[in-house]
Amino acid sequence: MELFLIFISAALVNNFVLSYFLGICPFIGVSNKLSSAISMGMATTFVMALTAIVSWLLYNLILIPYHLDFLQIPSFILVIAALVQFVEMVIKKVSQPLYRALGIFLPLITTNCAILGLALLASMRSYNFMESVIFGVGAGAGFTLALIIMAGIREELDLADVPKPFQGAPITLIVAGILALAFMGFAGMI
Amino acid sequence: MKVTHIIATLTLIGIIAGGSLSLVNNWAAPKIALNQKAETERAIFLVHLDGKRYEEIKNTGFEVYKVFNQADSSVGYSLVYAGNGFQGKIKIMIGLTEDLNKITSIEILEQSETPGLGTKILEAPYKNQYKELTPTPSIKLVKGVEPSNPNEVKAITGATISSRSVVAIVNEGVKRLKELQIKGALK
Amino acid sequence: MSSKTFHGGVHPKEYKELTENLAFEKFPFPEMVILPLSQHLGKEASPQVKKGDDVKPGQLVAKAEGFISAPVHTSVAGKVMSLGKEQTSSGFPKDSIVIKTTGTVESEKFLFPPLNPETATPDEIRERVALAGIVGQGGAAFPTSVKLTPPKDKVIDVVILNGCECEPYLTRDYRFMIERPDDLISGLKLIMKALNVNRGVIGIEDNKPEAIELLSSKVKFEHGLEVTALKTKYPQGAEKMLIKTVTGREVPPGKLPMDVGAVIQNIGTAIAIHDAIVKGEVLISAALTVSGKGIKNPKNLIVPVGTTIQNVIDYCGGVTDDAVKIIVGGPMMGVAQFDLHVPVMKATSGILVLTKDEVAENPETPCLRCGQCIGACPLNLMPTKLARYSQLNRFEDAEGAGITVCMECGTCAYTCPANIPLVQWIRLGKQKVLQIKRDRDVK
Amino acid sequence: MDITLIIAIATMGGLGFIFAGALAFADKKLRVEENPKIAEVNDVLPNANCGACGNAGCYDFAVKVVNGEAKISGCPVGGQEVVDEIAKILGMESAQSVKLVARILCNGGNLEAIKKEGIEYLGPQSCAVKTIVAGGDKMCLYGCLGGGDCVGACQFGAIFMNENGLPTVVEELCTGCGQCVDACPRGVIEIHPEDRELFVFCKNHDDPKRSKEVCNVACFGCGICARKSDGSIEMRDYLPEIDYTKLDLSKIPIDKCKTGAIRLIHPERAAELLKEENIEVKVN
Amino acid sequence: METTTTIEPKQKVYFDLTTSPHLHSKWTTSKVMWFVVAALVPSIAAALTFFGWTQIFIIITAVVFAVGTEVSIQVIRKKQITWFDGSAALTGLLLALTLPPNFSLSATAIGSVVAIGLGKQIFGGLGYNIFNPALVGRAFLQAAFPVQITTWLKPNFAVDSVTSATPLAAFKFDKIFTDTVPMAIGNVGGSLGETSAIAVLIGGILLIAVGIVNWRIPLSMILGMFLFGGMFWLINPQNPTPIFHIFAGSFLFGAMFMATDWVTSPITNKGMWVFGLGISLVLVVIRIYGGLPEGVMYSILFMNGFVPLINRYTRPTIFGAVKEEKKK
Amino acid sequence: MKKRVTLLKEFTKGLWEINPTFKQILGMCPTLAVTVSAINGIAMALATTFVLFFSSLLISLIRKWIPNQVRIASYIVIIATFVTIVDLVMKAQFVELSKALGPFIPLIVVNCIILGRAEAFASKNNPLRSMLDALGNGAGFLISLFVLGSIREIIGSRTILGYQVMPNGFEPWLIMILPAGAFLTLGLLMGLANLYTERKKNLEREALIAQYKRVGREEITDEVLKEAGV
Incomplete structure (x- = not known):
């Protein structure tokens, strides 16, 4: 039950994009087409789950025992970068179609603050291993959800007569604002 | 050759980064520790205005401090207890008298309530209600009317859940502390 | 009477009462006719007359070019006045032959030798249909001979005669069904023979009970023929809808009715085929409904092809003062006219003069996504x-x-x-x- | 304390070592052959992989630019510098030695073109849609419809509708991209090198009788310009066609054109030219 | 080319040139909008009856500011001014009816401006907005003035047992159930227009009858409520019954007037079912587990966000294309 | 071959022309998260500028030695190091501020502004220009964060930099300090910024068109030619 709550919290109540402002750049950048949004969401979720695992191991097996918590940021970011690179290599080698669908989004993920944010939040909240993994998956699901909703809306807005200065990023932000309002309904669930 | 260059570059950068950070940390770590300690101290003395010295009671499962006054006689306990609020964890420092039958004061250490609404739990009108409150049998939350009993707290309009969360956390904390007292763990 | 139908559609007000009880009238010969060379889908016919030539009714003035095409015959006796672009009811000018009527009203008509419907072979039927210049009367004006010549690999098992007339106002097919039921059935049988098909269905919307009753009684003892009542709904008469309703088959996008084994013919086409085979006539007249609240005397008319709309409207007493729109064809798919000096063509099914009240033209507003x-x-x-x-x-x-x-x-x-x-x-x-x-x- | 330092150095150094090794390995073993231009373009990009261009990172954008699927100006981070450099890599600059501009080849504005009598066109004012409904409300089936589709199509705001209901090209803003050409259902707009002066401002192929009926300034195909042109102008379907490779401006009797359908695009120059030819011109 | 003298000169005609079809149904945007306004009259009457005639000022303020914002933005954008099509007035009216009685007029005005400005015009005006403008305005107010907007008035004809709190709040915070009958009549605390279920139903059924409101959305919401609300009720009888869920708060108002807004609801029939069921599910979850007693507004806004996706995935199969589509 | 702009321009371009927030749309996360009040915005921008400045400087110094394959990795480690330094210093010296900026200081690492400028500018330019560029961008970031923070603070809490500026009768709009308010305010501001740019462009265009109308080339032509022809 505790795990389920963590998942719901990360995915809906404290949605990474809409209430923590994490991963806004790809959220604005990649949300203009539904197909890329889905791929990006899936890739991010995958990397988030992996990051949660690896950063937990790194944090709890190396940094904490040796009192190196000040190295958190550089080591996490290095691990994430390495991980993303590694995943990209593997996918490229194993399956070309999968690479084309998911792999090309991987470089974008390195600089997605949601990933680093996830690793830092998980260590800050001192989640145990299982909780970290669920937290990672939940955050990824929340990110994907927000991204897909936004992509759907933006495809629809392509047909709309949005005032020119507001096209693109501004209208995306405003829609995000209204979505954030809608997500406020989930407040207080945890 | 090129491979060695690649590896050497990144390794070197890593080493320099690790080294320099370690040095900075050596300078900063004691100060940070000091800051944190000062903060706890400040909160303890805020809930026990006459407190001058405190001791941490170990092996209780959560943070409990015994507080002494100028004359070095015990004035009561301070405990840190956390629970779920409206949107996230609320962490409260609760000051209690020696017999655990009266709250001296409370101080909210951490919270992530709705700004401007749930955050009113931080403000004096709500917080001060806990001064001299009797937590027995338990604290009750009342709405719309003024508290009439010594164990009643008035809810904040529009932030019932946050108000109730604080009450629940305090009740739970006091209960746990009483259990400890009965076990004699507070000595 | 169970009425079959399809998904979707609308039910606009019918206005059929304006003309449904009026028998066909024959339009007197006009002073001149305009004969566009392309009154059908496909390649334009090539002219066979020069300026100044004398022609007699039914004479070939332009012959078919290529497979999907149809010849053009003159509907009057007269002199060729000009060959050139003339405005047509499609809204665009087309190459046309203009003929001034000179002959008497009923000068001797060119006729093919009549064929016996019982003994005519499928090839003979097809050839005659092609020579007579028959085109689909449903609106698209697809050359009928082509429809009767399906590719060898297509198996056709049903011919559907389209008696829906789902467009509001129009009553032409209804009048045909009431006035010439026997010729209609004969035409259907000829089509079935040409396609070597045993099943023939006449689909009629259930707002025409008299027609359904009459034809049902006629086909009662005919082998393989049936009459199906269909729900009154627009566009029941569209090919795809009709096939779906009658046979349950759906014509896939980009495919033709014959791909699901069905051929659809219009009521008027069946009559024209009957006339061409049995009487040897060529298609030089168009049956049409002149209706709408904007016309003084609504009528069902048989008009020589090439007569201008102006003539027809004048014959019907002209337009009322509150008329706002003149349409050639049905109100749902017809074309609004800006010039009345355009000819009635082979497939013209109606001329409508509508008033403001009927068209309900309102200003456009943004889409509300109402669905x-x-x-x-x-x-x-x-x-x-x-x-x-x-x-x-x-x-x-x-x-x-x-x-x-x-x-x-x-x-x-x-x-x-x-x-x-x-x-x-x-x-x-x-x-x-x-x-x-x-x-x-x-x- | 010293131990912390050493461990810190070891940790970071080790991570760096592993990562670098993996990358070096990837570089060696998993390199995929590709268009070298992609790498070049990728190098000039900011490589922030921010996704602001809407693509999956800078590399993806580079691939698309090289394949012509994305605009070279698609990177909002890089700015003009990057655009210029990509253009250089892709060799786009050389192609545009002479500036191209759009020319609107119809004189039939509201004053000149004859409207269909007695009708009111109700419906969208877009040219493309007007053509479907009986060819719009002007009689001419070839000329400008005045609906302004080209104005809407121009991304650079280089076209505006003048008071006569005809589009006008602002040459300073025009890039010769050809969007307006695609937008015009009547094919009235053409892209020409800036230095071409003489144009036929009509597209009407109707016979003389009909062209007189539909427009006051239509070319009705008299062919005077062609006859004296020394072969640089030919009549096709009642309309002159200019072969710019053979054109000798001084030979064309522009002044003989009764409707002004063939004329020079810049009047000042026209006047000068006519003066040189010793033809009397009154310019106010 | 000689002229053909025998042919009479072309007759001049003065007619409209348009494309087919030449017949149209009689509905227009503005007729629809004003009809919905008319359908709200029973709710307005109920509001004025139970909370006093002065509440009319809230309604007037909301409508005036909504229309004013619409016109000013259209003037600034140099677009056609369309205040008379009734859509802005309707938005203002809907917003007013979701507000608590005696709500401050200045805040009402802010809500109206936000509803039209951020909820509608920024997307390009009528027909392009993704979210229901009235609910955007209401959600904005809820976030901006959370205390004021949850302060309720005791209705005029209240029997003593009725408190000023809404039935949902009473249930949420004090576990007090309110009877169905007062909730149906509207003699309970709540927002202006939504308190009387009967008045809402009269308007809603009228709209369904004339075909403005597609019956699928209200029906699927109510069915969804029985399904999900019932499920939670069966799991734990402490949770309210589906009937309570339906009659309490703004569920019916949302089902009839908010969720059925043409622009922000799905356009496919299948999509409407998904939409309605989705709203109910989200609503039950918010009401039972969320921090707020009421969640109709949030659940509709939330599902509004999904509408483009719903439309996309419930796209009807093109006639005759069944096999091809599935293969792809 | 590349156009050399003045040193001053390297600095000023960051203020508006390529303003990181409004023009490059980078660094959104901290922009939205910390601007609950003006002071937070300023602090965040200063911290970012610090990191941006030093990492740009360092990267442009060592740019020639770093092989392409580990370019990004190296940059990111360098940036992370500086961020950690900022984080430690803030925790040690500015406790309150570090609390307010919370988890966002570490996220400066993945702030695309820094990596973006490192890649787009510092890796291709000399240290002097890189420093100016970094300062310019930092200043631009500061401006936008300050504006955003001020607006949200004024409407959301009646104050600016802690001083009350709105009358007591004004009820603060709590939404402004909520996430939703951040999105909406930034969206509107960005739209207004675009509107301004567009207006400017439009005015230029109008001027050109007016010129065309004044010269009246088309009209004169007809007259000239008709007169000439007869």
């Missing part, structure tokens, strides 16, 4: 999306959404509360998409 058009589209398209795509020049998206499937029946624009000219935009998109497709094929 009415989607619910109404018989082909399950999303008209509002298609129109918007073509408005924004996003033709590839439009193609993906199936714009080429649209048959422009107009149900969407009829239902639209925002009065968006959906059909107009979709038609534009269709043209562009087809053009893009052609360019792609060339590459």
